[in-house]
Amino acid sequence: MSNRPTRITTDLDLGREGKQEGFLRLPHSVHRSAYGYLPIPIVSIRNGRGPRVLLTAGNHGDEYEGQIVATKLVRALAPSEISGQVIVIPMLNFPAALAGMRTSPIDEGNLNRSFPGDADGRPTAMIAHYVESVLMPQVDISIDLHSGGSSLLYIPGTLARHHPDEKRLATVLALVRAFGAPNAYLMAPGGEDRAILSAAERAGIVGLSAELGGAGMVTRETLAVTERGVVNVLRHLGVLAGTAEQRDTRIMRVERSGHYVYSPDPGLFEPMAELGDSVRKGQLAGRVHFPETPWREPTPVHFLGDGLVVCKRVPARVERGDCVYHLAGDLPV
Numbered sequence: 001m002s003n004r005p006t007r008i009t010t011d012l013d014l015g016r017e018g019k020q021e022g023f024l025r026l027p028h029s030v031h032r033s034a035y036g037y038l039p040i041p042i043v044s045i046r047n048g049r050g051p052r053v054l055l056t057a058g059n060h061g062d063e064y065e066g067q068i069v070a071t072k073l074v075r076a077l078a079p080s081e082i083s084g085q086v087i088v089i090p091m092l093n094f095p096a097a098l099a100g101m102r103t104s105p106i107d108e109g110n111l112n113r114s115f116p117g118d119a120d121g122r123p124t125a126m127i128a129h130y131v132e133s134v135l136m137p138q139v140d141i142s143i144d145l146h147s148g149g150s151s152l153l154y155i156p157g158t159l160a161r162h163h164p165d166e167k168r169l170a171t172v173l174a175l176v177r178a179f180g181a182p183n184a185y186l187m188a189p190g191g192e193d194r195a196i197l198s199a200a201e202r203a204g205i206v207g208l209s210a211e212l213g214g215a216g217m218v219t220r221e222t223l224a225v226t227e228r229g230v231v232n233v234l235r236h237l238g239v240l241a242g243t244a245e246q247r248d249t250r251i252m253r254v255e256r257s258g259h260y261v262y263s264p265d266p267g268l269f270e271p272m273a274e275l276g277d278s279v280r281k282g283q284l285a286g287r288v289h290f291p292e293t294p295w296r297e298p299t300p301v302h303f304l305g306d307g308l309v310v311c312k313r314v315p316a317r318v319e320r321g322d323c324v325y326h327l328a329g330d331l332p333v
């Protein structure tokens, strides 16, 4: 990562009161447009004192609940209704979101594996750098909305990093409960440090994420969970007036080993479990079939730990190394 300042500019003044709409301008000089820029839409709504919230979606471009709810909020929120600031970016990896793809068609960049980014890198790295180095130092909380992507389907849940500091963890759990999704997934400490939740941790702010559905679709249910969740979190923080509606959330942990199941072979995956099933270590998760060699015995795939099936692969065609399930376990009390 270079220490050079960002090359992204904006006509918004994030320190200014009121509602401002516009773009982040990411310089993008290409054959078609020598002095062009990529216009990443951004809206700032600021009113007096209060928490400052960065609300992002479209980090992965094929995850839509967050993009729709962020767009609705941009149009609905008036400065007079809020205390503090909400900065909304519905299409964070703009080229990916425009293409409806997880990664950017410009540079193949996966934004949520690109933090802390690079001011001098390709567009995806430049966006990551801008978020971590420019935006995060100006806010108290980062909320980044995901939905599994085209290849995965989730039981809707908030996602956060398990923090060893009890006070910090309590702050995150209060947000998770305010969001009120059916599940909450706490990731084990350490692990992936290129994701936005790690960026928030490095920036010293509170980070909350979510996996609200997936399969490249939206449903009434997942949109309702998302919209209610975001509004409730803003109420819980005092950014919006009113009290957060109380709902039960099952707080779960996700471990790096034991909870993820991968296909050992290329072929067609026959699932033996569905979302919401409780499974045991050693239980048959599915079989990989080989229609191109139909007389070959299918390869059995087993669960490597106990837990609840919270995520499953969508396409039946698999390669060796594709994740077919992931589990979550209840937090020990």
Ligand SMILES: [Zn+2]
Binding pocket: 059, 060, 063, 112, 146, 147, 148, 149
């Ligand atoms: Zn995602």
